[in-house]
Amino acid sequence: MKFKRLLIATGLSVFAATSVMASSVPHAEPWTAKEWLDAKRSMPQGDIDKGKLLAEQGYCYSCHGVEGNNPTQSTPSLAGQNAVYTYKMLSDYKSGRFYVDHKSHVMVHLMQYYDQQQMADIAAYYAAQPLPHGEYISKDVEVDPTIIRLVAKGDTSRMIVPCASCHGAHGEGGMNETPALTGMSPRMFIRQMNAYKDGTRHNDVNSGMAQFTKDLTDEEIQALADYYAQLKPRGAQ
Structure with a gap:
């Protein structure tokens, strides 16, 4: 319950943080192959049930859709993504390695409240969901x-x-x-x-x-x- 209250408070502060300048974003140098291999080896084993609870308490569905399947094109779907990929992306937000535009500040800010185990749990939960398809394009499209x-x-x-x-x-x-x-x-x-x-x-x-x-x-x-x-x-x- 304490963690849930923290996330609610965090969520409110995150939306306020969108007006904060990018200079407050943490900074990390791009990955070297060795650094990423070491980080990958230290990735905890994710727990799907705990990841589901974290995703619900963190209101991830408000941006990424129910069970990580987002029917809009504003934010990515997470359903079915490789757990290591999702874990890496969450880690990249946390470190500031991934910051494409001002919207990234929301994720950068949120990830400061999650540890490696929690990020691995969330990644495991979304990896367990089926990949979406057919949401965005007409079925009769011809591919070059x-x-x-x-x-x-x-x-x-x-x-x-x-x-x-x-x-x-x-x-x-x-x-x-x-x-x-x-x-x-x-x-x-x-x-x-x-x-x-x-x-x-x-x-x-x-x-x-x-x-x-x-x-x-x-x-x-x-x-x-x-x-x-x-x-x-x-x-x-």
Whole structure:
């Protein structure tokens, strides 16, 4: 109950904090491969039931939807995301490594009240939920064959590796911190790809995403966004 009261008070202060200047955001240098590997090894085992309670008490659904499935395009869905990825993102907010725009201040502020175990619990809860799909795009959308080739084969002329090699053939996400892309809202996909491209997002270890997005055109990013929005997770009907 004490923790719940703390979260309620925190939630109220968070919305007030949106007017606070970004200079109050904690700062951490981008991950090195060794630092992230060490952090990943120390990630606690998450508890799904405890994570569900934390998500409910923290009112996560108010921004990310019931069970992490957000039908809007304003904030990301968390359902079905790899637990290590979600844990890393929460850690990145806590440290200030992930701060794309003023809206990030809400998450940066909130994460100061969570420890590693609680972040792992929340990540485990959302990982246990099914991936969303079909929320954002018409079912009769036609996918450009060149985009399917980019996803499956990459583009050697621009040193772009296949998206599927890390994010899975069905966009279901890869090992560890590689996120699922299937069912992601196009607006969210484009926003994050552009943030990688212009350097405002730099929490990818060794610039793993930034190096591939810099040579993508705006048209390709839009087409990739549409492709993943309509893609069904493996085994979905």
